[in-house]
Amino acid sequence: MLKLHDTATGTIKPLTLRRNDEVSMYVCGPTVYGPPHLGHGRFALSFDVLRRYIEFKGLRVIHVSNITDIDDKIIERAGVENVDCATIASTYEKTWWESMDKLGVLRPTYVPHAVSYVEAMVNLIVKLFDLDVAYELSDGIYLDVSKVSDYGLLAHQDLASLKSGARVEIDENKRSPLDFVLWKLAKPGEPRWPSPFGNGRPGWHTECVVMSLDLLGDGFDIHGGAQDLIFPHHENERAQAVALNRVFASHWVHNGWVTVSGEKMSKSLGNYTNLEELLNSHDSRAYRLLVLRSHYRSPIEVTKETLSEADTAIKRLDRCANRFNLQNNCSPRLNTAMCSNSCDITELKKFEDAMDDDLDTARAVAQIFDLINKANLAKDNSDDSNAELFASSALLFANALGLEAKTESDSIDSFSESLRLQREEARKNKQFDEADRLRVELEELGWTVEDSKDGTKLSKQ
RNA sequence: GGCGGCGUGGCCGAGUGGUUCAGGCAGGGGCCUGCAAAGCCUCGUACGGCGGUUCGAUUCCGCCCGCCGCCUCCA
Structure with missing residues (x-):
């Protein structure tokens, strides 16, 4: 029986499944606004290992992992590179999958893109609005977290303590600093989709709740991501599901991050290492x-x-x-x-x-x-x-665990092969000076030379 | 201020109330080898500090020190 740490309860508990032969797992994927760094690689590897192990145990895994292809960061990047958002998203999505392939990360069963879910997100926001848990401000629609009874469950904080620590400048218009945006009205030049509230784009937290419930259905088994998504992202996803009275993930799994000299690696700190560079070296x-x-x-x-x-x-x-x-x-x-x-x-x-x-x-x-x-x-x-x-x-x-040993024998060019044969011959005749000279020559060609009773073997250094 | 994590031998990094060891890398010695390489054997006697519980603590409890993270950018 697989036991996993669950962020919601803070305990390691048996993974209980909705169906006994199948595991439904949603893992928050990347916002594609730049090349992936080591942290992205780690979360992808962590959940790849979880998935592989569950499959190893003979269960089917439905693994959903999204691509966030519309977001403030993408808009910002598009401005810098002077191209449209779709170009940014497709460019960096491509590099994302290239890195994933190199890491040997299995492709998720489904890869929903935010842009193709906008209509569904609008529908969800309308529902929240009709339920009176969302309200309208001049720049968009917000969720009123005070209407969500157990808000703070994942963060293990109650509303009061969350409020008291707000470190970011408070938007005085919001009913509570913790309320979060569901729909952002478009400013001039920004990408936009229609909605009853006006043209705009969805907030980040709405994306994952819509896509996970759409593809996996209520009460899916595992929701995962890196630890920095616990609050506010997962808290807010969950808040929407709770507000809609829908059963959300039954198990929350979060991986730790990559540090550099003891500090968290992140793009905003500027201390990140590009994943591709690592994979190339x-x-x-x-x-x-x-x-x-x-x-x-x-x-x-x-x-x-x-x-x-x-x-x-x-x-x-x-x-x-x-x-x-x-x-x-x-x-x-x-x-x-x-x-x-x-x-x-x-x-x-x-x-x-x-x-x-x-x-x-x-x-x-x-x-x-x-x-x-x-x-x-x-x-x-x-x-x-x-x-x-x-x-x-x-x-x-x-x-x-996804670690593949390489067994294919290295193809040996005819010149190296002739040196190998000469060395075997020299050793047979106890001409060790000659054998040593040939070994050095082979090593200079990039081979590791190993002698055994069966003869001389070459392998790439 | 609230909440949480961490501190292990040369380095990385697990784990545990007590005689038997994590593992990897690097290093010493040895076996093997013409010499190597690979492989094997072997050595180094580690658990932040101070108290407490205990027959016995690195492992439990308390305090302290140091480091890190979250509290609406973040994988």
């Missing part, structure tokens, strides 16, 4: 390993050093796959039933115990490396059957 699996190495709710510090370590550790996984010649099929359809034949049952149980415990991926990763060690040891002792069982267990669990 490291093994694309290194960041996943780094994310998996710590708990999803802990902050992670990403540095050149920790990334290089991860690069090295990934190679250990690859070497294991190569040594045992295991084709690591990375299909997300792999599940416990299917792999119980090819892995050690005790180890599988241990892996599930770790993962069921609020996704303790750090423990799971440790187990994987421990299994690699056991496999190598058994192999060194010629205990081939156990060795293979441990190795395939390790790779299956890695697979379940």
Whole structure:
């Protein structure tokens, strides 16, 4: 039984499902106004791992993750680049998916775009207005949070304490500083859609409540995002659902953020690292390993050093796959039933115990490396059957976490191949000076040279 | 002011009331190897400070110190 931390209750509780064979999960996606940074990569990886693990356990996952393609930030960016908002959105959505593909993040089942949901959002705002929980000001429609009985549930704050701490300049027109905008009337030159309140655009918080309920229906299982979305974004989404008397998410999951020198990484602080840059300068699996190495709710510090370590550790996984010649099929359809034949049952149980415990991926990763060690040891002792069982267990669990070992042999050009053969010949004839010279030459060509009883093997450095 | 999190060995990073260890990276020693590489073995005796509970605390409680986050931009 999978247990997960739930922000609403502040406890780790069993994941209870609406239907017993299917998990409905909504994860707040990016606003596409710039290239993704490491924080985006982390939330995407965190929920990708959750999804993969649930599928590994044999359940179907309906994973919805939106693209916010209309927002103040996009309008601002469009102004800076002197293009229209749609161009900004499509440009950065494209880079978003490129990064996701490199990270090995599975595509969500559905990817709703805010722009195609505007009409539905207007309908929802009209309902809120008719219920008298929303009111009109000169610049738009606002939700009156005092009409929502348990507002502050996710933030674990009551209305009074939230008010007292307001750090942002208070808009005196609003009934309460906490009231939030549902519909923004368009200023000249801004993109606009029709509504009974006048032409304008939806507020951010309305988007996700409409799209999640539309695609997943009332009482869906998991609503997720990074911790900085808890308040106000998720609080406000929930407020609208509560005001409409609709059953919203039953489990709230939030991941921790990426820090730089101990401080939160964010675009507004300007200390962010572009995700693409990272993916271009490291093994694309290194960041996943780094994310998996710590708990999803802990902050992670990403540095050149920790990334290089991860690069090295990934190679250990690859070497294991190569040594045992295991084709690591990375299909997300792999599940416990299917792999119980090819892995050690005790180890599988241990892996599930770790993962069921609020996704303790750090423990799971440790187990994987421990299994690699056991496999190598058994192999060194010629205990081939156990060795293979441990190795395939390790790779299956890695697979379940989305870490794919690379097993394809490197294609060797004919020149390098001739050097390799010459080296084998030289070693056979005990011409070690010549063999050493050939090794240096091969290394300069970018190969790692390994000798064994079976001859000389080359692999890319 | 309100609410929450964190402080572990050279570095990163889990975990736990007590003899048996997280794991990765780096380092020392060894096995293997013509020499390497890979692999294996082995070593380093860590848990912010001060009290308390306890037969025993890094793990529970209290206080203190330090760091970080949220309180209508944010993944």
